[in-house]
Amino acid sequence: MARFDRVQLALSSVGRWFDSGSEPLAADGNRIDWLRTAPFIAVHLACLAVFWVGVSWQALEVAGALYVLRMFAITGFYHRYFAHRTFRTSRAVQFIFACIGASSVQRGPLWWAAHHRNHHINADTAADPHSPQVHGFVWSHMGWFLTTEGFRTDWKRIPDLVRYPELRWLDRFDVLMPVLLALILFLIGGGQWLVWGFFISTVVLFHATVTINSLAHRFGTRRFETRDDSRNNLWLALLTFGEGWHNNHHFCPGSTRQGFRWWEVDLTYYGLRLLALLGLVHALRPVPSHVMVKARAG
Numbered sequence: 001m002a003r004f005d006r007v008q009l010a011l012s013s014v015g016r017w018f019d020s021g022s023e024p025l026a027a028d029g030n031r032i033d034w035l036r037t038a039p040f041i042a043v044h045l046a047c048l049a050v051f052w053v054g055v056s057w058q059a060l061e062v063a064g065a066l067y068v069l070r071m072f073a074i075t076g077f078y079h080r081y082f083a084h085r086t087f088r089t090s091r092a093v094q095f096i097f098a099c100i101g102a103s104s105v106q107r108g109p110l111w112w113a114a115h116h117r118n119h120h121i122n123a124d125t126a127a128d129p130h131s132p133q134v135h136g137f138v139w140s141h142m143g144w145f146l147t148t149e150g151f152r153t154d155w156k157r158i159p160d161l162v163r164y165p166e167l168r169w170l171d172r173f174d175v176l177m178p179v180l181l182a183l184i185l186f187l188i189g190g191g192q193w194l195v196w197g198f199f200i201s202t203v204v205l206f207h208a209t210v211t212i213n214s215l216a217h218r219f220g221t222r223r224f225e226t227r228d229d230s231r232n233n234l235w236l237a238l239l240t241f242g243e244g245w246h247n248n249h250h251f252c253p254g255s256t257r258q259g260f261r262w263w264e265v266d267l268t269y270y271g272l273r274l275l276a277l278l279g280l281v282h283a284l285r286p287v288p289s290h291v292m293v294k295a296r297a298g
Contacts, residue, residue: 081097256269
């Protein structure tokens with residue numbers, strides 16, 4: 001019976017590679033589910049295929065372009081739109097950028113938004129799964145992402161988003177977008193485009209994104225006194241298109257803009273301003289005047 005239960009559990013984990021709509025409640029939610037995370041590990045190992053496919057300027061350009069596009073989808077839409085609702089857009093644009101974000105292998109938009117809202121509520125406490133102060137660097141960087149509890153979507157945090165059936169579908173079958181992107185790259189550019197454009201670009205993108213969890217709560221300056229240990233870090237801001245102004249963001253999470261001073265480079269905000277000029281997004285929330293006064297004094 002015990003062997004049958006183990007087989008059934010294994011098959012259930014494999015099934016959730018393709019359909020994440022029924023993540024189980026577990027007695028030990030902080031346990032890493034190694035079988036469930038096998039595809040994530042495989043994406044990392046697949047980068048080693050670069051020694052067989054080689055490199056070209058074209059492959060590097062494809063990898064760079066997909067890093068830029070998907071980083072913008074994560075920072076501009078997964079984060080500033082879905083998690084914080086700092087601007088408005090149409091249902092079509094919402095879904096397009098949700099699909100681009102899902103191709104980043106950072107799970108679906110509803111999962112991402114729910115998890116991030118929980119982070120702001122519990123930042124740097126024992127209830128924050130990726131606090132480096134509480135759980136250490138490695139766990140805050142990626143360990144939490146691989147746990148049974150980490151896979152679950154906290155639906156009660158996102159009542160404003162669950163009303164969209166297309167977003168629920170994308171969140172449930174989030175694996176489809178990465179697979180589709182990988183297939184397109186292989187069909188167009190063969191193994192070299194697949195390795196550089198998907199595997200390497202995706203791994204770099206993931207680890208750049210999660211530095212905001214692990215490093216931006218350890219290294220940098222604190223302009224504002226907040227309940228957490230968020231920091232402003234120029235290098236992380238450049239790497240993540242403005243997310244590195246993390247202390248600014250934790251002090252004023254409702255603002256679309258995260259770089260408050262003119263020299264605080266915020267590429268995501270500039271991109272959103274461009275989309276606003278094109279009529280694709282609107283009602284970008286400004287930094288409140290009293291916050292700007294504090295920012296100039298800090």
